[in-house]
Amino acid sequence: MTRFNLASRLKISHLLFYSHLLLVMWLVFTMSYNRYNSEWSTRISHAVELARAVSNPIVDLVSLSASGRNYTNIRLNNALALYASSDRLLFFTVQAQSDFSEHEYSFAWSRELGDAFRTNLTFEDRLAQQIEIEALEQRLNTAGSDDVKLNFLLNRGKELLQRIEEDMGHTKQYCPQFKRITAIDDYYLDEDNAQLLLKQDLRNVAGGEIILSFDATPLLNVKSDIQFQLLKEASLAFLFSLLLIIWATRRIVKPLKNIALQMNRDVKDIDFTGEPEIERKDELGVVVRSLDSLAKKVQLQIVELEKRSAIDSLTGLGSRFLYESVKADFVAQTRRQGKYLGFLICDLDNFKAFNDMYGHPEGDRVLRRAGLTVQSALKRDTDGAYRLGGEEFIVLLQTQSAEDIQQIAVQLCAQLEGLEIEHLGNPGHLVLTLSIGVVCAKGVDLDSNVSMDQIYELADKALYRAKDSGRNAINVVHWKNGKEVINE
């Protein structure tokens, strides 16, 4: 079953970046949101408390008036001045019950109108007032001693009628906006209409309520300010965090990438020297330094291993492993350079008998001296000497002529004999001697089909012939046009 594992698909850099980004976004968002809520609710509470403080004297006045259903108090100049004293109070509406009857008491005030007006007047009220005026006028027309008093009452009645009609008109004009005021518990912020509605209970016995509407524009401006300020702060915090995340991610991931690049190289090429991470004091610095130390140890071990596998430990000559690795290139190189290839198989004569007679430790010492002798015969960088095993050595030469090869072979035999190492088991010589099978080949005669193994076989046969001829001898074979030419 294939499982979609996002975390395993992401790079460390992406994982670090996105996880921290999400964390920062979440933190910034929640902190900003909580701060906004706290700030905003504080501002609203403050505005409500302010509105309540403003409305308290109005509540006192209205409660007193509602108690005895007094519509005069609420229209006196000082009352209107009280309503208008708060710039933010737009209007209010009162709904109450008289303390002394079942009558309803209701009126409203509007800043736009600049006056208060009853909101519960009906056409029946107007009609009753009209009838009353007509009755007074009728009585006045009959003339009498009460003219002054009747005129007083008539004027008052007319004023009252005019007031009723005005109030009914105002109710019709302004009440639709009051209808927007629905039932509220304590306060309600109507953001659509930029109004803060506050409900206060009246203090008369029968009770009632006043709902005041305040201009919430300043409050909503504050809200916008808070939002803008928080947005600004959140953006700055987010930007700073983003830069911090990018910096931290790069600081962690870049060294890891460098480590990965180094570790992808060949072990020999791993090198942390000069990398800035190696100087770091943190955990990554420790890791890089550890890896550098490990790489250096491994490199040293590889060098040592290579050295050990390429060099014959007894004689210091090249090992069989080294011979195997260079032989093909040696043929090709000789062919390219057009030189002569010299292939010498050298074998110490009767060396088994030497070991039997003088012991293996002495045999090893003699082998070491023989190796040094062979090594001393090599003059060019391209020359190589190898110990294939036991007392058998191979010498590879690149020379300008076939004679040079033969001279070296002769020189080798002479030098070893010249050491005068006693070897009583070597009949006819009584000192340690060397037999050599030599193959000389011109580079141009070595086509691509010729292998070193073929040459080895020829040299080996030549060695046997040298041995058969009485040892301490050289047998030379010339490779020409794909044929061998034996030359003692």
Added chain:
Amino acid sequence: MRFRLPKIMAVACISSLSLTAFAASIASYPADWRDWPVVGESMVPGRDVVLPEETPLFIQEAVAAYNWINDGQGTKLTTHVHPDKIEQYKTHGPYSDGITVVGVYEKPGVVFVTEHLSGKPIYGTYDVNGKDISSTHPTFEPQYCESCHNTYQDICINGTCSVPVIDLFK
């Protein structure tokens, strides 16, 4: 229609003037009020008296309006009702034409008169000798009386108060 607009305006102006410097009683002074039946006696408390919290708001306002009387020491209030209107007073109207009730502050001797005309109350303030003193104090002006009596419509029915006197005033 007997009054045209200019006349109404003139009356309104006179009324307005009377509200300020030339306030005059509308109701007439009844010279025989001392012979009328007393329907109630109570006190106007002095300005140092603290009213109980449960005192009706209207009474609180009325007390606040008149506790300056008698140099703030309070006074006795006696209510006389016209003999012909005793029954009407019991039901708080409707009232026939004529003076209905007087309220007398014993000290310094103030007679508040309530008269009815076409069922509507009108007010006046006199001293015990019948001199119109409505212009001597804002709370004696007939309009002030009206603003209290006439506008507290559920307390002063037809212009006479129906709120029971609290124990403090008895």
